[in-house]
Every structure is written in C-alpha cells, then in structure tokens.
Amino acid sequence: MTRPARPLAVFAALVAAVAVALAPEALGPFHIRVLQFFFFSAALATAWNLLGGYAGYWSFGHMAFIGIGAFAAAHYAMAFGGGGAGPASMIAPVAVGALSAGGVALVIAYPLLRLRGIYFAIAMLGVSQIAAELTNNVGVLKGGIGVFLPSPTPAGMPPERFFYYLFAVLLGLCLLIAWAIRRTRFGYALLAIREDEDTAMMLGVATERWKIAAFVLSATLTGTAGAIYGYSLGYFTTYSVFRLDFSLNMIVFCLIGGIGTLWGPTIGAALLLFLTQVLLSRFLDVHLMITGALVVATVLLMPGGILRAVGELPRLRPKREGGT
Amino acid sequence: MSEAILSGRGVTKRFQGVTAIEDVDFDIPEGAIFGLIGPNGAGKSTLFNLITGYLPLTSGEIRFRGEPLGAMPIFRRNQAGMARAFQIAKPFRALSVRQNVAVGAMFGRPDAHDVEATAAEAMRIAGIEALADRRADALTVGELRKLEIARAVATRPVLLLADEPCAGLNPSETAEMVRCLRSVRETGVTVWLVEHDMKAVTSICDRILVIDAGRKLAEGSPAEIVADPAVIEAYLGAPLDAAEGGAG
Amino acid sequence: MDLFLQTALNGLVLGGIFSLAAVGFSLIFGVIGIVNLTHGVFVVAGAYLALVLHDSFGIDPLIGVLPIGAVLFAVGYAYQRTIIHWAVSRASVEASLVVTFGMAMVFRNLLQLWFGPDVQAITPSYGFQSVAIGEIRIDVVRLAALGASMVILLALALMLARTHFGRAMRAVAQQPLAASLCGLDVRRIFGLTFGMSAALAGASGAIIGIVQPFSAATEVAWTLNAFVVVVLGGIGSPAGALIGGLLLGLINAFTAQYVGPALTQAMMFLVLVGMLLLRPQGILGAAYGETR
Numbered sequence: 001m002t003r004p005a006r007p008l009a010v011f012a013a014l015v016a017a018v019a020v021a022l023a024p025e026a027l028g029p030f031h032i033r034v035l036q037f038f039f040f041s042a043a044l045a046t047a048w049n050l051l052g053g054y055a056g057y058w059s060f061g062h063m064a065f066i067g068i069g070a071f072a073a074a075h076y077a078m079a080f081g082g083g084g085a086g087p088a089s090m091i092a093p094v095a096v097g098a099l100s101a102g103g104v105a106l107v108i109a110y111p112l113l114r115l116r117g118i119y120f121a122i123a124m125l126g127v128s129q130i131a132a133e134l135t136n137n138v139g140v141l142k143g144g145i146g147v148f149l150p151s152p153t154p155a156g157m158p159p160e161r162f163f164y165y166l167f168a169v170l171l172g173l174c175l176l177i178a179w180a181i182r183r184t185r186f187g188y189a190l191l192a193i194r195e196d197e198d199t200a201m202m203l204g205v206a207t208e209r210w211k212i213a214a215f216v217l218s219a220t221l222t223g224t225a226g227a228i229y230g231y232s233l234g235y236f237t238t239y240s241v242f243r244l245d246f247s248l249n250m251i252v253f254c255l256i257g258g259i260g261t262l263w264g265p266t267i268g269a270a271l272l273l274f275l276t277q278v279l280l281s282r283f284l285d286v287h288l289m290i291t292g293a294l295v296v297a298t299v300l301l302m303p304g305g306i307l308r309a310v311g312e313l314p315r316l317r318p319k320r321e322g323g324t
Numbered sequence: 325m326s327e328a329i330l331s332g333r334g335v336t337k338r339f340q341g342v343t344a345i346e347d348v349d350f351d352i353p354e355g356a357i358f359g360l361i362g363p364n365g366a367g368k369s370t371l372f373n374l375i376t377g378y379l380p381l382t383s384g385e386i387r388f389r390g391e392p393l394g395a396m397p398i399f400r401r402n403q404a405g406m407a408r409a410f411q412i413a414k415p416f417r418a419l420s421v422r423q424n425v426a427v428g429a430m431f432g433r434p435d436a437h438d439v440e441a442t443a444a445e446a447m448r449i450a451g452i453e454a455l456a457d458r459r460a461d462a463l464t465v466g467e468l469r470k471l472e473i474a475r476a477v478a479t480r481p482v483l484l485l486a487d488e489p490c491a492g493l494n495p496s497e498t499a500e501m502v503r504c505l506r507s508v509r510e511t512g513v514t515v516w517l518v519e520h521d522m523k524a525v526t527s528i529c530d531r532i533l534v535i536d537a538g539r540k541l542a543e544g545s546p547a548e549i550v551a552d553p554a555v556i557e558a559y560l561g562a563p564l565d566a567a568e569g570g571a572g
Numbered sequence: 573m574d575l576f577l578q579t580a581l582n583g584l585v586l587g588g589i590f591s592l593a594a595v596g597f598s599l600i601f602g603v604i605g606i607v608n609l610t611h612g613v614f615v616v617a618g619a620y621l622a623l624v625l626h627d628s629f630g631i632d633p634l635i636g637v638l639p640i641g642a643v644l645f646a647v648g649y650a651y652q653r654t655i656i657h658w659a660v661s662r663a664s665v666e667a668s669l670v671v672t673f674g675m676a677m678v679f680r681n682l683l684q685l686w687f688g689p690d691v692q693a694i695t696p697s698y699g700f701q702s703v704a705i706g707e708i709r710i711d712v713v714r715l716a717a718l719g720a721s722m723v724i725l726l727a728l729a730l731m732l733a734r735t736h737f738g739r740a741m742r743a744v745a746q747q748p749l750a751a752s753l754c755g756l757d758v759r760r761i762f763g764l765t766f767g768m769s770a771a772l773a774g775a776s777g778a779i780i781g782i783v784q785p786f787s788a789a790t791e792v793a794w795t796l797n798a799f800v801v802v803v804l805g806g807i808g809s810p811a812g813a814l815i816g817g818l819l820l821g822l823i824n825a826f827t828a829q830y831v832g833p834a835l836t837q838a839m840m841f842l843v844l845v846g847m848l849l850l851r852p853q854g855i856l857g858a859a860y861g862e863t864r
Contacts, residue, residue, distance in 0.1 A: 111849050118607050118669060119848050122799055126841030133838040185430055192427045195416035201398035202376060202408050204431035204479050208397075244792070255670060285685060292677025299667045299674070300658055 020168050024161050032160045038273050039167035040229060041249060045257075045265030046174040047221035048250035051214045053260035054178075054187065056194030057113065060121040061128030062250050065101040065219045067242035069226030071135055073097035074147035074236075087162075090152045094227040101223020102216050104131075109212040116197075125247070132242035143238035149231045163232045170228060171266070174221055178262055190214055194260070252291060256298045258305030267306055329354040329483055329514050330375070330406075334384035337367075337374055337538075344370045346538045347384070352483070357505065357515045359529035359546075361522070363558055367538040368518045369411060372485050376408050377401050389482070403434055407481035411488045411518070413468035415460035421447070421471055422456040425478045432479025443478050449507050450474035451500065466497035473504055483514045490521045502528050526550060534558070574707040579829045580822065585714045587821020588814075589783065592721040593776035593794055594801035595728065595813035596769030602808020603745040603765045606656065609672040612795035613679040614644055614770045618777020619694070619786045620687055626694050633694055633778045634720050640778050641771040648770025651675075652763045676791065683788040694781040717779045724775055729810040741765060745808060800844045 024032050044062070052058045073093035080092070108127060115123050135143035153162045181187045189210040192200035201207050230236055249272075250265075257268025272294065276287050298305060328351035337345040345367045352358050362368050373379040375386055377398040386393045388406060396404075407428075416424050422443060429442035447453045450470045455463065463471060469489050476484055486505065490498045502524055509515050519525045525532060526546040534541040534549060536558045542549060549555055597611040621640045622633040631639075659671040701712040732738035743751040744761045752758045780786060797820065805816025820840065827839040 112845070115848055119803075122796075122803075123845050123848055125796070126844050129841050130838040133835055137832065137834045188423075188427055188430055191419065192416055192431075195418060196414045198378070199410065199414040199416075200427070200431075202402055202410075203428045203475060204399050204402040204433070205427070206397075206399045206431075251670075286681060288677045288684075289681035292674040292681065295674030295677070296655070296671050299670050300655075300662055303662070303667060 017172070021165075024164060029158065029160050032158075032164050034273070034277050036160060036164040036167050036232075037277070038269060039164070039171045040225060041253060041273060042266040042269040043167060043171040043174045043225050044222060044246065045250045045253035045269050046171065046178050047218050047225065049254050049259065049261075049265045050178060050181065050190075050221070051218040052251065053254055053264070054181065054190040054194065055211055055214045056260075057116075057211065057215070058121045058251065059124040059218075059247075060251070061124035061126070061247055062218075062222055063242050063244060063247040064124075064128035064131040065105065065222035066226035066229065066246055067128075067131060067135060067238070068104055069094075069097035069101045069223030070230030070233075070236065070241040071097075071141065071143065071147065072100035072223075073227035073230050074149050075141075077149055078147065086154045087152050089150065090228075090231060093149070094224060094231075097227030097230070098220050098224040101226065102220035105216045105219030106212070109215045110208075113208070113211045113215060128242065128244075128247060132238055135242065136238040146235055146237040148235050149233075151234060152231055159232075163228070166228055166232075167225075170225060175262070175266070177217070177221070182262065186210065186213070252295055255295060255305055261305070264305050271306075327354060328352055328387075330386070330388050330516070332375075332384065332386045335371070335374060335381060335386060336383045337370055337379060338382045344538050345374065345535075348535060348538075348540045350533055350540075350543075352514060352516055353531070354482075354514055355509070355512070356530045357509050357517060357528050359525045359532035360516060360518045360535070361520075361525055361532060361549075362535040362541070365537075366535045368535065369487060370538075371535070372408065372487050372518065375485065376406065399431075402432060402479055402481070405433060405480075405482040406485070407432070407476035407479045407483070408485040409469075409472040409476045409487060409489055411491065413465070413472045415463070415468060415471055415475075417459070417461040419460055420456065421452060421458050421460060421463070421474075424460050424471060425474045428475040428478030429480075432481070437480070442480065446474045446478035449477055449511065450504050466493050466500070469493065469497075469501060470504060473501075473508065477508055477511075477513070481513060483516065484508060486515060486517045488518050488520060490519060490524050498524055575829070578708050579825050581708060581710060582714075583822035583825030584818060585710070585718045585783075585821070586824055587818035588718040588721040589776065589780055589817075590797055590801055590820050591814045591817025592724055593773065593780065594798035594817055595725060595810055596772035596776075597795070597798035598802045598805075598808055598813045599741075599765055599772075600769045601802055603741055604762055606660070606668050606672070607799070608766075608769070609669065609795055610651070610676045610679060611769070611773055611798050612791035612793065613676050613683070614648065614773035615777040615780065615794040616683060616786055616788055616791045617647075617679070618644060618774030619781035620683060620692070620777075621774065622778035622781045623687075623692055623694050626696065632696055633782050634696075634716060637720065637724075637775045637778045640774045644774030645767040645771035647767075649763045649767035651770070652766030653759075656766065657759070657762070676795070680788050680791055683791075687788065689787060689789070691785045691787045692781075693785040696782055699782070711783075713782045717783050720779050721776070724772065725810050725814060728772065732810065737761075737764070800840055803844055803847055 023035070027035070044066070048059065048062050073096055076096040077089075077093040081089075112120060112123055112127070132143075135141045137144065151159065153159045181190070189200070189205050189207075192203065192205050193207050193211060197207055226241060230241060233240060253268035253272060254265045255268065256272060257266065258264030272291065275294075276290065280287065280290065330350075330352040332348060332350045335345055335348045335350075336343070348371065360368055360371070370379065374381055375393075377393070377396060380395065388401070388404060391404075393401065416427065419427075425443040425446050426439055429437075429439045429446065444453070447456060450473045452467065452470045452474055455467060455471075460468075460471065473484075473486065473489060476486075489505065490501050493501060498521060505515055505517065505528060517525065517529065526549075529546055531544065532546055532549045533543045534552075534555050541558055542552045542555050544552070593615050596614070597608060600606055600608045600611075618640050621643065622636045625631040625636040625639070626633055655671060655675060656668060659668045696713065698712045698716070702709050703712060703715070732741065740751070740756050740761055741764075743754070744756060744758050748758050777786075801813055801816035801820055803816070804819050805814070806812030823840055823843055824836050827836045831839065
C-alpha cells in the first residue's frame with residue numbers, strides 16, 4: 001500500500017527520538033514539566049486534527065473525551081486495581097479509558113455527524129457540557145469529590161520525567177497514525193469529505209462510515225491522552241479534566257500551525273506554549289489576550305496556518321485491493 | 325434498441341405541496357447518448373437528484389440495471405455503476421486535478437484495478453492530461469467541466485448522468501465537450517445528458533426526453549423532437565433552432 | 573400548583589432577558605451569515621457599563637440602556653467595518669467564526685484587566701422590593717427587566733417591519749448581490765446591523781446586571797445562550813428570538829426546580845442537540861429563506 005519512507009525522514013525521526021530521550025538529562029524539573037505539557041497538548045491537537053483538519057468537522061467539545069478517558073481509567077483502577085505495580089499497572093486502566101472515550105464517540109457519532117459546520121461544532125460543545133455536568137452531579141461518578149489514580153512511576157524516577165517520556169511516546173503514536181492515514185484511502189476519503197461531502201458521495205465515498213471512523217479514532221486517542229493525564233494528576237475532580245481551555249487549545253494549535261497538515265498541530269502547540277509558558281510566564285493575566293490576538297492574526301495574515309495544507313499529500317500510490 | 329439500463333415508472337416528487345416531477349416514465353437504452361431537455365424550472369435537475377439519491381421519491385420507482393433503487397445510499401449507487409457530473413462543478417479545490425480524479429478511481433466501483441491507470445485513462449478521455457498537476461481551484465470553467473466528467477468517468481460507471489456540461493461554455497469549449505462525451509460513450513458508457521444548448525443536444529443524442537413543468541412532454545429522436553408541436557409550444561412558441569440555437 | 577406557576581413565571585422572566593440578549597446575535601446570523609462569538613462580550617460589556625454609570629453617576633440601569641446602547645452601537649459598527657470585514661474579504665465566512673472567537677478572548681481579557689476577575693452585581697434602589705399576585709411573588713427588578721426587554725424587542729420588530737432601514741436589511745439578507753445592484757450600500761448595512769446587534773447586546777447586559785451577577789468569564793455562557801435561542805426559535809427575527817428565549821427560560825427554570833439546579837446546562841444542550849437533529853431550522857424557521 002505505501003511507498004517506503006525516505007531515508008532522510010527516518011533519520012530525522014531517529015535524531016528527534018534520541019534528542020527527546022536525552023533532553024531530560026540536561027533540563028531542570030520546570031522545563032521538563034513544560035515539555036511534558038507540550039507533548040500532551042501536541043498529541044491532543046494531532047488527535048483533534050484527524051477529524052477537524054482532515055475531515056473538516058470541527059469539534060468544539062473534545063475535552064469530553066479527555067474527561068471520559070480520565071474518569072473511566074480511575075473508576076476501573078479503583079474497582080479492579082491496575083494489576084501489578086509501576087508502569088504495568090497503567091495498561092489496563094488506560095486501555096479502558098481509551099475504549100470508553102471511543103465507545104461514547106461511537107454511540108453519538110451517527111446522529112451528531114449528520115450535522116455540519118457550526119452546528120456540529122456547537123453540538124459537540126453541548127456534548128462536552130453534558131458529560132461534564134453529569135460527571136460532576138451523578139453521585140457514583142464522583143466528579144464532585146474527586147477520584148484517585150495510584151502513582152505508576154517506577155521507583156527512583158522523578159514523576160515529571162516519567163510522564164515526559166509517556167507523553168512523548170503518545171505524541172509519537174498520534175503523529176504516526178496521522179502520517180499513516182494520509183497515505184491510505186482513509187486519508188483521501190476524509191479529504192474528499194472536507195472539500196465537498198455531497199460530491200464525495202457521488203464518487204463512491206461511503207462518507208458516513210469514514211466520518212465515524214475518524215471521529216472514533218480521534219476520540220480514542222484523546223481518551224488515551226486523558227487517561228494518562230489523569231495518572232499525571234493522581235487526584236482530580238470534574239473540572240480538572242473537563243476543561244474548556246483544552247477544547248479551545250486543540251483548535252487554536254491546529255489553526256496556528258496549519259490545520260489539516262501533519263506537523264501543524266505540533267508546531268502550533270510548540271509556538272504558543274513557548275510563548276505563553278516560557279517567554280510570558282510572568283504575565284499570566286494577558287495570556288488570553290495574546291492567544292486571541294494570535295488566532296486573529298493567523299487567520300487574517302496566513303489563513304492556512306504556518307504550514308499550508310497544500311503539498312502535504314503523498315504522491316498517488318495506493319492501489320485498490322480486490323473485491324472490497 | 326437494446327434493453328433499458330435505467331428505467332423509471334410513475335416517478336413523482338412533491339415539495340410541500342409543489343409538484344416538481346409528476347408521473348414521469350423513462351427507459352434509457354444501454355449504450356445510448358440520451359438527452360433530457362426542458363425549459364428552465366422544468367424539473368431536470370430534480371429528476372437527476374431523484375435518480376442519484378440526493379432526494380427521496382414521493383412515489384414511483386426507479387430501476388437501475390433491473391434492480392429497484394429504493395432508498396439505496398448515494399455512494400452505493402455510484403459503486404453500482406452510476407456516475408454524475410454536476411451542473412455546478414464542485415472540485416476538491418485544495419487537491420490537484422490528478423488527485424481529484426484519483427478519488428473517483430479509488431472509491432468508485434469496487435473491484436481490483438490500478439487506481440493510477442484508471443485515473444490516467446479518465447483524464448485522457450476528458451482531455452485534461454496536460455492539467456494533471458494543476459490545483460483544481462486554478463482551472464477555468466471549461467476545464468472544471470471536463471474535470472467533473474473525468475472524475476465521474478474514473479469511478480468506472482456504466483451510466484453517466486451529465487447535468488448541463490456545456491452551460492456557460494463558449495462554442496469551441498462546447499465542441500470539445502461534445503467530443504469528450506462521445507469518447508465517454510465509445511468506452512461503453514451510457515450517457516444521459518441534460519442540456520440547454522439545442523445544437524449540442526441534437527448533434528450527439530440518439531434519443532431525447534422532453535419535460536415541462538414536471539411532466540413528460542415528448543420523447544423521440546432529435547428529428548422528431550425538433551418537429552414536435554408540443555415541444556415548440558413549450559419553447560416560447562418559436563421554432564427550436566431559432567429560440568435556442570443562438571444561445572449556444 | 574403554586575410552585576409550578578412560580579417556576580413558570582420565573583422561567584418567562586428569565587426567558588424575556590434571554591430573548592433580548594440573543595436577538596442581536598440572531599440578526600447578524602440571519603443578515604450577514606456570521607456566527608458572532610464576540611456577542612457575549614458585548615452583553616457583559618453592557619453590564620459593566622451599567623455598573624459604572626450606576627455606582628459613579630447614580631444613573632439607573634434602565635435609563636443607562638440608552639447611552640450604553642449608543643456606545644456599543646459605535647463599537648459594533650467599527651468592529652464590523654474593520655476586523656470582520658477584513659476577515660470575510662480576506663479569508664471566508666468560516667474564518668470569521670475563528671476571528672470572532674479570537675476577538676472574544678482579547679475583549680474578555682481586556683474586561684478582566686479593567687474591572688478585575690470578581691463577580692459583580694448592580695443593586696438599584698428598588699432592588700429588594702417585590703410584588704405579590706395571589707400566592708406568587710415576583711421581584712420588582714425582574715418585572716422591570718422583563719418589561720424593558722419586551723419594549724426593546726417590540727421597537728426592534730416595528731423598526732424591521734416598517735422603516736426603510738429594516739426593509740433594506742431584509743433585502744440584503746436574502747440577496748446581497750441583488751440588493752447592491754438595486755443601489756443599497758450593502759457594506760454600510762452590514763456595519764449598521766453589527767452596530768445594532770452590539771447595541772441590543774449592551775442594552776440586554778445593562779438589564780441583566782440588575783437581576784443576575786456577572787463577570788467577564790460569563791461571556792461564554794451568553795454567547796452559547798444566544799446560539800441555543802436561535803436554534804430553538806429560528807434565525808434572524810425578533811419573533812424567533814422571543815420564542816427561543818422564552819423556551820430556554822422555561823427549560824432553565826423547570827430544570828433547576830424539578831431536576832436539579834446543577835443540570836440546567838446539560839438539559840439546555842440536550843434540548844439543543846435534539847432540536848438540531850429534528851428541526852434544524854428552528855420553530856419559526858429562518859426568517860430570510862434558506863439558511864446559509
């Protein structure tokens with residue numbers, strides 16, 4: 001199906017991986033934490049981009065899947081235990097968190113994806129509000145009083161470093177999936193949907209199915225990130241994981257970096273977080289204004305984001321397997 | 325005439341009391357270039373929307389290759405061998421011409437074939453090989469119309485519904501489009517053509533169906549249609565070549 | 573039964589205010605086709621201006637509505653002629669969604685810097701009086717707020733139906749190109765529509781200030797409320813906004829009373845999502861023909 005990746009790209013990826021692996025040796029805890037948050041944010045934005053950027057369905061409520069992932073993981077861990085100690089104890093709860101987010105997405109996908117444009121965006125916002133309020137107010141979900149996840153950090157390792165690596169791997173996974181999708185029929189189907197859904201149908205694209213697939217995949221990755229984020233917090237309540245600013249940042253990072261591109265979300269997250277967390281960390285009270293102004297400036301001055309959506313497509317290679 | 329590839333019986337469509345298509349029958353013979361004409365607002369595009377599944381029928385039945393279409397989803401109709409070139413060209417703007425056509429080749433009829441070869445062949449039939457690497461939003465109206473045909477042909481249909489492919493084209497572009505539709509037919513595809521340009525219609529169609537105000541007015545060979553008093557009446561009461569020929 | 577009536581009354585009072593707060597949003601959506609996510613900021617800005625007028629100059633918020641409307645009219649007009657116009661002509665109507673969202677963040681931050689992040693409230697002299705109708709009690713401020721909202725909505729409806737500007741606006745909404753060919757200055761009408769929308773938002777903010785606490789952060793809720801009202805009632809008309817607003821008010825009041833006060837948002841969005849799926853054009857439909 002896919003052509004072999006260029007040796008240069010493989011080499012660059014290896015260098016990046018080694019750099020990410022060694023960086024904590026040279027950095028203090030503060031900067032490790034900033035980078036950890038960057039990996040988390042970039043992974044979220046990349047996951048959002050699968051639906052919002054590739055298929056053109058902008059969700060304004062992806063925080064729902066972060067929260068569902070975190071709470072499902074915590075309830076599973078509290079009820080059944082993780083099985084083992086250390087990092088291995090995370091595997092089952094995180095999987096449960098990811099699958100719960102994906103499962104919820106699968107249930108709501110069919111009705112919601114019949115809405116288009118702003119209506120889908122706002123309906124997703126509604127879904128996230130409903131999910132948050134239910135988590136907070138339905139007793140058994142314990143959103144109001146909070147839930148715990150046991151520390152999975154291996155003995156002798158600082159927690160920020162452990163989660164730094166975990167989120168780095170997650171970002172790598174998201175990027176790998178986003179990259180792979182672009183070179184398959186899946187990627188073309190989503191692009192066709194984004195460009196003109198009605199025409200895509202008449203060209204044989206089963207739009208409904210591809211949209212649902214993208215939505216569920218995006219939600220599952222977001223849920224995975226949410227579950228790991230829950231572990232990094234240890235103890236959390238509804239509004240520490242159902243955060244409106246998560247929903248908004250996913251969109252903003254993609255917009256600034258280049259919506260619908262492979263690297264755009266990561267670049268956008270890097271730029272904005274560097275600006276707000278490092279350069280302007282002392283001016284907390286104007287963060288919102290800077291973010292807003294950057295969003296406006298990006299749309300007005302470079303509508304495609306820093307990376308243009310064009311020229312990102314691989315050359316045409318995929319062949320049709322027989323009898324699908 | 326060989327057997328009908330597409331046939332309709334009592335096809336009717338109402339929009340909240342307004343009847344757009346009323347009790348229309350048709351049989352499209354396999355291998356033909358079939359014409360559909362009628363004054364503005366006669367219901368031509370509505371009929372195509374009914375056939376391709378963009379609108380549900382109020383009553384009546386449409387059969388494609390002998391099978392009733394019912395509520396079959398749009399993409400399945402395409403995969404069953406029905407393609408459509410839209411009246412308002414709707415390219416995937418951010419993609420190149422080659423990629424646009426490839427989408428059709430990739431998702432059309434589901435059997436083993438080489439996507440690239442199919443796309444290349446479709447571009448050759450439509451005469452746009454030279455534009456393959458151009459972005460779709462950089463094309464002229466005439467080129468967009470040909471892209472519309474190429475993309476539809478790339479889904480490897482047995483029936484192509486072409487909705488006013490010559491609208492807004494100049495005479496030389498129209499001549500090219502006529503050539504392009506002929507070469508589509510040469511590959512064995514049945515073509516059903518909605519057209520305003522009478523010169524184009526009468527020069528390439530084997531048979532023509534005329535509708536007016538949602539009803540079937542006449543059907544026959546181009547010569548019969550041009551001579552039909554009811555048709556002449558519908559077209560402003562003037563002889564057809566005088567009323568419409570000048571517009572093309 | 574009394575509880576039911578009391579709840580219904582509370583819902584209608586709240587709904588009247590929702591209607592006024594949403595009608596400007598609805599106009600812009602209907603006439604220009606833009607979802608203005610800055611709308612809630614204009615509402616909150618109106619409330620802050622009313623607070624300043626009341627606390628510093630002793631002007632009653634219900635009188636303050638006039639100067640506040642004038643100020644926000646100017647702001648809205650200037651906003652459309654610069655940033656919104658720029659966004660729509662340089663990028664697209666979709667891009668304008670993002671631009672208004674970004675501008676909402678900027679404005680919200682400015683309000684926070686100016687007035688601080690604390691929750692504020694306006695207490696006029698009649699703030700603690702109430703009247704009784706049988707067993708049902710209602711605060712004077714709420715009655716005043718409802719009355720003022722209805723008067724403004726009625727004036728708007730008359731203006732749209734009777735004046736040249738109203739007719740021009742409806743023409744532009746239906747066919748911008750045709751309207752401009754007929755000699756209407758479409759860009760000016762877009763600017764005036766934005767100005768009027770902001771003025772209505774500001775007026776509603778002044779009224780909201782006397783019945784509800786507010787802070788800069790509540791702007792999101794007002795934008796969302798406006799959206800829900802429009803989806804419920806239909807786009808672009810005062811009547812649609814009124815029906816949608818009253819309905820939203822009733823949903824809020826009854827949910828808070830009988831389901832649980834913490835679940836009003838959830839219920840509101842449940843109705844919203846259901847409505848979008850079942851009748852996307854709203855109860856009254858789009859005022860200007862097809863939705864864009």
